[in-house]
Amino acid sequence: MKAAGIREAKRHGAATWEGLSAIEPKSLGGIVAAASDITLLLDGECVITALMIGEQSTDLGKLDHWIGRPVRDFLTGESIPKFDAAADRLRRGQTQGKPVELNHCDNAVWDFPIQYTFHSIEGQDGFLMMGRDLRPIAETQRQLVQAQIALERGYEAQREFDSRYRLLLATVTDAIMLVSLGDGRVTDLNDHAADLFEMARKDIVGTVLASHFENIRRSEMESKLVNAALTDGAEPIVLTTARGAARLRLVPSVFRVGGDRVVICRLTPNEQTAATSADGFAAMLDALYTSAVEGILFTDARGAVRNANDRFLSMVDAAHLPALKGRNLAEFLARGQVDLGVILENVMRSGQVRLYSTELISDFGSRVPVEMSATRVADGRDAQIAFVFRDSGRLDALRLPTADSDNTAQHNILELVGSASLKEIVAETNDVIEKLCIETAIKLTNNNRVAAAEMLGLSRQSLYVKLRKYDFLKKGEED
Secondary structure (H helix, E strand, O other), rough: OOOHHHHHHHHHOOOOOOOHHHHHHHHHHHHHHHOOOOEEEEEEOOEEEEEEEEEEEEEOOOHHHHHOOOOHEEEOOOHHHHHHHHHHHOOOOOOOOOOEEEEEEEOEEEEEEEEEEEEEEOOOEEEEEEEEOOOOEEEEEEEEHHHHHHHHHHHHHHHHHHHHHHHHHHHHOOOOEEEOOOOOOEEEHHHHHHOOOOOOOOOOOOOHHHHHHHOOOHHHHHHHHHHHHHHOOOOOOOEEEEEOEEEEEEEEEEEOOOEEEEEEEEEEEEEOOOOOOOOOHHHHHHHHHHHHOOOOEEOOOOOOOOOOOEHHHHOOHHHHHHHHHEEEEHEEEEOOHHHHHHHHHHHHHOOEEEEEEEEOOOOOOOEEEEEEEEEEEHHHHOOOOEEEEHHHHHHHHHHOOHHHHHHHHHHHHOOEOOOEEEHHHHHHHHHHHHHHHHHHHHHHHHOOOOEEEEEEEOHHHHHHHHHOOOOOOOOOOOO
16 A cells, blocks of 8 residues: 555655655765755854865865855855845745856955855754856856957967958069978969069969979979078079070078978069179179188178088087078187177177187087177168187297397397396386286276276276376376
8 A cells, every 4th residue: 555655655756755754964074065066054044053064175275264154155146145035945945947056255465266056954043055066067168268369369469460460461573472382382472573473462372383384393393492592602494484485593492381381482584683794793793702711700690600611610619501501700709799799899889800819619619719800791670790710829829920020029128137126127017017908998998987897807897997097098087
């Protein structure tokens, strides 16, 4: 009869929990703790009388100090009204509906969100709050928001770069073409390049580059582009267009985009320039640059290496030119930036420096005494400076001693013997040499006291003492 009653109750959707009365209180606490991340037992005044934290939520820390205090003390301002509304519904016997999300705070240092369900206790004014920790969900949502923001920023940056690229390609005066080495097809070009092929730009994009030139296959074209781009000082590629039979010069450069190698080609008509004359003057200059016994170096206005001949590479023990390109000349000078700063300041002001003595230091630490001269060969934003280095160690060995000057100096010193002590003679001689060295350093650095002090190996204060000693300071500078 009882079994029939149970079946009847199940058929009408009712649940029977008579078996739960057999569960011991100790086991019931473990079940409650396992069913929720945090459980609060409140009395009729909403004071916490008991608290349980699930084993999976031990990172919430010890919350024993909550017991005996009103739960509102540990709720954020916006969560207190939601708690009061849920507690009132429970006291009036209304169903709770959906769970309530409350934010806990503790000593105003940290807070965490918990999703609670409220349960009344029969025969008591208090109630039970069983909560699920929402921090993993909140962290996931935060990461999703950050990922979305980063994605939007990436899209904005990509659109900005694409706009710049399109504007640059459209406004540049050179004929520019981009070719993918994966399939040898033209990925993009500007209108100037399309005009050289006597075709519309849209008709060239996506086509094989080799198909626009006579007597060349796609594989051969790719090999020419790669070899010309990766070989330093390689000659431009000269080809004849299939339409119009125009001779074009291609100057390629290789770079990578998204794992694919792309060649950017600058196209120009193959016309005879004024720089190439009938007598081969340019060829003679090139031969002189290549086989000169002096080291020749070209840099920009800041001293960054642009080009150098084999003799300069030998002076600094460099294996090849790419190892030097982009490096600063100050790295190879004995006094570093001091030497370079003196030279650049004078060459940019007067156009040239006739003679400057220093040492070249290789990456291996070897030193070569040199006499160098510098000339500004270009002005404006693309200013370039040409340097010529001569090995002064060999020159000193070839120079004969100047007997007259040595004898004169020796005679002047010998005349002091007998008229002064050796200590006085040496002191007077040192003063003369010291004065000459300081005067030379001041002239070389164009009266730059900091550079002169570094060149002489003195502190700035010591240099000022010696300038005052030899009356090199102008009136009013002592203050």
